[in-house]
Amino acid sequence: MxxxxxxxxxxxxxxxxxxxxxxxxxxxxxxxxxxxxxxxxxxxxxxxxxxxxxxxxxxxxxxxxxxxxxxxxxxxxxxxxxxxxxxxxxxxxxxxxxxxxxxxxxxxxxxxxxxxxxxxxxxxxxxxxxxxxxxxxxxxxxxxxxxxDDVKEQKRIADFIASYDELIENNRRRIQLQEESARLLYQEWFVHLRFPGHELVKITDGVPEGWEKKPIKQIATLNYGKALKAEVRVPGPFPVYGSSGEVGSHEKALVKGPGIVVGRKGNVGSIFWVNTDFYPIYFISSEESSLFLYHALKNVQFINTDVAVPGLNRNMAYSREILIPNHKNYQRFLSEAQPIQKQINNLQDYNNKLAQARDLLLPKLMSGELTV
Missing domain, CATH: 3.90.220.20 (DNA methylase specificity domains)
Known part of the structure; x- marks a missing residue:
């Protein structure tokens, strides 16, 4: 050919x-x-x-x-x-x-x-x-x-590689469904206050008895990580996160996971759960992170304070309040959310392996070294 x-x-x-x-x-x-x-x-x-x-x-x-x-x-x-x-x-x-x-x-x-x-x-x-x-x-x-020169050969190569992408896309849709089920669970319990046994609990000013509202400052620390430009990254097993989510990988991690990434510039207040060690710009440490806090932060309305370049004001973020349930409902939520997150993690791991296999084959197929 x-x-x-x-x-x-x-x-x-x-x-x-x-x-x-x-x-x-x-x-x-x-x-x-x-x-x-x-x-x-x-x-x-x-x-x-x-x-x-x-x-x-x-x-x-x-x-x-x-x-x-x-x-x-x-x-x-x-x-x-x-x-x-x-x-x-x-x-x-x-x-x-x-x-x-x-x-x-x-x-x-x-x-x-x-x-x-x-x-x-x-x-x-x-x-x-x-x-x-x-x-x-x-x-x-x-x-x-x-x-x-033969477009049919181009299509054969593309068909082979696309089979990997189709599996990845199918898993991505499954991940979205799992994430949506966890989001709806949090909203049902902690926004609409239809948690198990809510009929028997007195609610005053939107706060069930035994629960409390706390500012983020009392719950978690927003830590500064470090920017890692694309040209200095060495592709590896650790995801690199920016305000828009995962932007690449690196051979070394900056912080231990699991943890929460918080968008600081551009995509202000975007929230990401990271299950592995990772390399972020702005984050909450593993010690202070939980699936409850992750979903709670996704429901917080953060405010852009920099007109020219939208940015997250740390003091303003710290002042936002989160409704903290009693210990029983906190643990109940984790018992529901953790199996969902485990399925998400497994699908993400599978997608990473599919992407690695695809990327190993890609240059050999695109140079003609391998044929299909």
Whole structure:
């Protein structure tokens, strides 16, 4: 099977997205029915992108473009060369480039896997050293890479790798269902106060007898971790966390798990449970973490205090109150939540193993060293 060097525009249509305004500058462009995909949405999606955090109105669509299902999204700012294929029609800004493969020349999944295996590192090396590590469309098209001349071979390779991603995605959906069941359990007991035996308990000003409200400052310490840039990470067994969640891995952990990660910049007040040792920027230690506190914090309304760069004010966070149940209901909740979390942990471990196996095969398949 022959392989040839090609640039991206030799395999399909390539163009930047369009977005002339940011949400805070033109609110009328947002909040409508049209999905507006941003770099973070691409980064946190799998093979196919179906979830998004922002939408356009009719006015927003008029100054943008609706890209078709099957478009490969490639980020060129913030996080360089992350990719995902649109599973929905969507708009995206000029920090994302769209690639639509020409029929008979390229398979979008193969090109996405090529980025994951080879091109992401090349493009990131290509952009390092600038004031901002942005990847222009010109730079994207300047580099060539090897692809099978026969698109059927591209599809065979993509089908093989996609089988791993389909298992990972199926497990991810199961994880979401488990997380939702734990969330609903917490809400039922500690927000709606329909805990076991609630009919027999006197409730005054929203506080059941024997329970109390406490500020976070009396419950846990918000600790500073350490930022770990992508270029200095050595991939390993320990997850690296930022405000948006897991952003990579490293050979060493900074703190012992399990623990709770708290979003401090950008994604303010986002809360993540980490079951293993980990490397965070802002966290609650293993000694003070519990599944009850994790779910309680997810129900706290944290406030952005920095207009230019949304940030979590530590003193304000400490002042937020949490309803603490009596010991009996606290233990009851843990007895319900812990088996759910165990299932989540097992599915996450399985997904990690699937991803490791896929990533070992990926470069060999994408170079032609292995055939399927």
């Amino acid at each position: 022959s392989w040839s060097e090609k640039s991206l525009d030799e395999l399909g249509f390539v163009s930047r997205g369009r977005s002339r305004n940011r949400p805070r500058d033109a609110a009328h462009l947002y909040g409508g029915p049209y999905p507006f995909v941003q770099t973070g949405d691409v980064k946190h999606s799998g093979l196919y992108l179906t979830e998004y955090s922002q939408t356009y109105s009719e006015e927003g669509l008029a100054q943008s473009k609706l890209w078709p299902v099957g478009t490969l999204c490639i980020t060129i700012a913030a996080n360089i060369a992350d990719t995902s294929i649109l599973g929905i029609e969507a708009c995206f800004p000029d920090s994302v480039i769209g690639f639509i493969p020409t029929q008979g020349k390229a398979d979008a999944r193969f090109i996405k896997y090529l980025f994951d295996a080879v091109l992401k590192l090349r493009y990131r090396q290509y952009t390092q050293g600038a004031a901002q590590d942005n990847l222009s469309q010109g730079k994207l098209l300047a580099l060539k890479f090897l692809v099978p």
